[in-house]
Amino acid sequence: MQAIYNEIILIDQPALNILEKYFLELSNCLYYMGDKLEKLGVYDVMSKNAYKEVYNNSYLNQTDIGESKKKPTVAELTAQAENDAQYENIVSDVYSKAYRIVKNKVDAATTMLNSISKIISKRMIEMQLNSVTPSGKQILNESNSSYSKTEVYTSPYQGTGRAYVDSNGEYHVEGSYDPLADNGFGGSRYYGE
Numbered sequence: 001m002q003a004i005y006n007e008i009i010l011i012d013q014p015a016l017n018i019l020e021k022y023f024l025e026l027s028n029c030l031y032y033m034g035d036k037l038e039k040l041g042v043y044d045v046m047s048k049n050a051y052k053e054v055y056n057n058s059y060l061n062q063t064d065i066g067e068s069k070k071k072p073t074v075a076e077l078t079a080q081a082e083n084d085a086q087y088e089n090i091v092s093d094v095y096s097k098a099y100r101i102v103k104n105k106v107d108a109a110t111t112m113l114n115s116i117s118k119i120i121s122k123r124m125i126e127m128q129l130n131s132v133t134p135s136g137k138q139i140l141n142e143s144n145s146s147y148s149k150t151e152v153y154t155s156p157y158q159g160t161g162r163a164y165v166d167s168n169g170e171y172h173v174e175g176s177y178d179p180l181a182d183n184g185f186g187g188s189r190y191y192g193e
Contacts, residue, residue, distance in 0.1 A: 001108075001109070001112070003022070004022050004026070004112060004116075007022070008022060008116070016120070016123055019116055019119055019120050019123070020120065022116060023113065023116045023117065023120060026109060026112060026113045026116065027113060029109065030106065030109055030110060030113060033102065033105070033106050033109070034106065036102065037099070037102050037103060037106055040095065040098055040099045040102055041099055043095045044092070044095040044096050044098075044099045047088065047091045047092040047094075047095045047096075048092045048096075050088045050091070050092070051085050051088035051089050051091075051092045053088075054084060054085040054088045055081045055082065055084070055085040055088075056081075058080060058081040058084035058085060059077050059078070059080075059081035062076075062077050062080055062081070063077065
């Protein structure tokens with residue numbers, strides 16, 4: 001997580017290959033951590049059951065007293081059973097705490113993975129918008145393209161306005177342009193600056 005912090009979070013616009021690298025590494029780590037978390041969960045449950053077993057056996061063994069001894073009170077039985085099961089109680093607490101710690105870290109890593117995934121998706125959409133004009137023409141080489149990046153639309157089906165990519169590579173739509181409304185029923189398009 002420290003490497004992700006240094007190479008992604010501290011940098012304003014990290015490179016796409018860095019994002020992909022950490023996406024793959026984090027996905028791989030989460031796979032193995034999920035396996036370890038499951039095993040830790042099993043140990044947690046087993047240690048709780050071991051504690052209960054020792055506690056109950058100690059409690060029940062104290063109730064079997066001979067005729068000569070007086071019957072112990074419930075408080076004495078509980079205190080002795082807790083004392084006898086003290087080791088198992090500590091082991092259970094350690095496994096429980098370890099499980100919660102690892103679970104929190106896996107949850108945080110999953111959240112980070114989802115964030116990186118969203119950033120990658122956003123970047124891919126931006127790259128697609130920067131390389132394709134609203135009419136669907138691919139920009140292969142911006143400096144040698146035979147058309148302008150600005151398209152002006154007048155159509156009853158698409159509305160009126162213009163869609164363009166500015167010098168910073170950002171996609172803009174002005175007016176009531178709707179690229180999804182193009183159903184091939186006419187209207188005029190012309191390219192301009």
